Amino acid sequence: MSENYENNEMDLMEQTDKMAKEIARFTQKLNYSEEAILDMVQEQIIPVEQFFANYTCAIMEIETKFKVLNEQFSLIYDGNPIESIHSRVKDYDSIIRKLIRKNLPKTLESIEENIHDIAGVRVICSFEDDIYRLARCLLQQDDITLIRKKDYIQNPKPSGYRSLHLIVSVPIFLENEKKNVKVEVQFRTIAMDFWASLEHKLKYKKNIPAEKMEMLTQELTDCAKISASLDSRMQQIRNYLLKAGA
Numbered sequence: 001m002s003e004n005y006e007n008n009e010m011d012l013m014e015q016t017d018k019m020a021k022e023i024a025r026f027t028q029k030l031n032y033s034e035e036a037i038l039d040m041v042q043e044q045i046i047p048v049e050q051f052f053a054n055y056t057c058a059i060m061e062i063e064t065k066f067k068v069l070n071e072q073f074s075l076i077y078d079g080n081p082i083e084s085i086h087s088r089v090k091d092y093d094s095i096i097r098k099l100i101r102k103n104l105p106k107t108l109e110s111i112e113e114n115i116h117d118i119a120g121v122r123v124i125c126s127f128e129d130d131i132y133r134l135a136r137c138l139l140q141q142d143d144i145t146l147i148r149k150k151d152y153i154q155n156p157k158p159s160g161y162r163s164l165h166l167i168v169s170v171p172i173f174l175e176n177e178k179k180n181v182k183v184e185v186q187f188r189t190i191a192m193d194f195w196a197s198l199e200h201k202l203k204y205k206k207n208i209p210a211e212k213m214e215m216l217t218q219e220l221t222d223c224a225k226i227s228a229s230l231d232s233r234m235q236q237i238r239n240y241l242l243k244a245g246a
């Protein structure tokens, strides 16, 4: 037995030696091609990084516009109309999933042409009136072009989802060019956002039994009605206070 062990040991040593030589040869080859691979990766990655950087810049432009409006409104009206602003660049996975769902080509050109919410800015207000006022102010700026408007406040989705969505195009100024970039702006009241966040969580929960899911969905639809009613009543109180000069 021990002999076998020894023999095995010898075999292993020989094999290891052979393998080490193979690896050295392979690594030498790899060293050469590694640079080529790196060059290739750089060539592919830089345009993708630039592509997404444009959306980050467009978000900065839009955010600044809202910060300016918020500042100005706070001087004219009572308090700031914007409670908070949240922005994000859509992640690559979600973009690809959307392309697959819509049966679109998976190229940067196709993404730029067909996916309108790569850059997303969510503006949260206390009152519905502020949403429409801010939207109007944004759209009247001469560098902003409206591409599409979906008013889910006037026409809520069957689920109860409410929000005002604008797809706008905004110019960004790069080293040697001006580029128009699309941004999706979602305006919500605090109540709309509260509801949508919970509903979004429910949508992505996979392990809820079907009948429980149906019950929770119904419950959320009821909550959406309560939330819409709350927004409307709060708006009325605010209108009264404004009229009373409070």
Ligand code: 0O2
Residues within 6 Å of the ligand: 090, 116, 117, 150, 157, 159, 161, 165, 195, 196, 197, 199, 200
């Ligand atoms: P995420 O993670 O927020 O980015 P389109 O963009 O026009 O091709 P769609 O769905 O017709 O696709 O556009 P729509 O209706 O304007 O909705 C786009 C975004 O609005 C969604 O993005 C959500 O953020 C939000 N939204 C729309 N409907 C609902 C809803 O019923 N519930 C909730 N919670 N959010 C909603 P994504 O890409 O779905 O997701």
